Amino acid sequence: MNTSKNLDYFEKILSLEGEEARKLYDRADEVRRRYAGDKILLRGLVEFSNHCARYCYYCGLNTANASLERYRLTREEILESAARIAADNIKTIVLQSGEDPALDPAWLAEIIKEIKSRHNMAVTLSAGERPRADYGLWRRSGADRYLLKIETSDKKLYDSLHKGMSFENRLRCLQDIKDLGYEAGSGIMVGLPGQTLRNIAEDILFFKEWKFDMIGIGPFIPHEKTELAGKPAGGVEMVLKTLALTRIVMGRVNLPATTSLGSMDKDYRIEGLKAGANVLMPNYTPDKYKVLYEIYPNKRCISESAGTCAPCMASLAASIGRLVA
Numbered sequence: 001m002n003t004s005k006n007l008d009y010f011e012k013i014l015s016l017e018g019e020e021a022r023k024l025y026d027r028a029d030e031v032r033r034r035y036a037g038d039k040i041l042l043r044g045l046v047e048f049s050n051h052c053a054r055y056c057y058y059c060g061l062n063t064a065n066a067s068l069e070r071y072r073l074t075r076e077e078i079l080e081s082a083a084r085i086a087a088d089n090i091k092t093i094v095l096q097s098g099e100d101p102a103l104d105p106a107w108l109a110e111i112i113k114e115i116k117s118r119h120n121m122a123v124t125l126s127a128g129e130r131p132r133a134d135y136g137l138w139r140r141s142g143a144d145r146y147l148l149k150i151e152t153s154d155k156k157l158y159d160s161l162h163k164g165m166s167f168e169n170r171l172r173c174l175q176d177i178k179d180l181g182y183e184a185g186s187g188i189m190v191g192l193p194g195q196t197l198r199n200i201a202e203d204i205l206f207f208k209e210w211k212f213d214m215i216g217i218g219p220f221i222p223h224e225k226t227e228l229a230g231k232p233a234g235g236v237e238m239v240l241k242t243l244a245l246t247r248i249v250m251g252r253v254n255l256p257a258t259t260s261l262g263s264m265d266k267d268y269r270i271e272g273l274k275a276g277a278n279v280l281m282p283n284y285t286p287d288k289y290k291v292l293y294e295i296y297p298n299k300r301c302i303s304e305s306a307g308t309c310a311p312c313m314a315s316l317a318a319s320i321g322r323l324v325a
């Protein structure tokens, strides 16, 4: 099938409603079972800095939000979080931050080495756009994976949402990440103002062409302290259809039921897990900082203590007859 026919077909699938949409979720669930099995993978998330120099219009951490109290975790706080993740027998830590201009690549490299020497766990990084030299240093220090969401693969839409940023540089970063041998993760937001069904179809094709190992798909949720305050949020059905079609098209890929999917009018992570997702991300950011990592409002689980997340994930999984890995 040529590109245009593929996109037409994807658009048609994304337009399904009611019983037809439910059949799509069931099909994605079968594909997930075949390629990823019934076990749900857990990734322990540590949000180590909410400083950010960027101006993404949808994000509460963006540099223009002067009302947000900013924080940076110390080396010890990160290592304590890693120890809690290891104690819960979780095999991946995700170190995530805004694009913090004060982030010293050598400091983070030492922390990666320390985590790898103390624990049998994979290290995933998500610290935004960086020079290739930083990605290389962190990879040589033991980092296994890097997440950088494209948010939308449509350059025009991307430019309309990212003041002073470059779509080309985003792609350069993703290429560096792949070239350096990371398992590469990306993803999008569904329901962005100005986003069309065709855009989402193109995003799914983009995922396939780039052969990402992990893809985060979540709804756009407006934040009142951003440019997009008051815009309508993304719809849960469209998120689920995008998730399901991505699973069917990609086969073997890790798809989280994102925290944002759990932060809508109710927790839709269960629906996500039944429509192709196979990953959950319990939050191990120290309790006093969790509330300050407010990319979007009403984030799920920020008032729970970090230690209660893993058992909660296990019961979430058990409620649909699945187990955490």
Ligand code: SF4
Binding pocket: 052, 053, 054, 055, 056, 059, 060, 061, 062, 063, 097, 098, 099, 128, 295
């Ligand atoms: S999405 Fe990331 S880079 Fe953009 S403002 Fe938020 S934290 Fe910064």
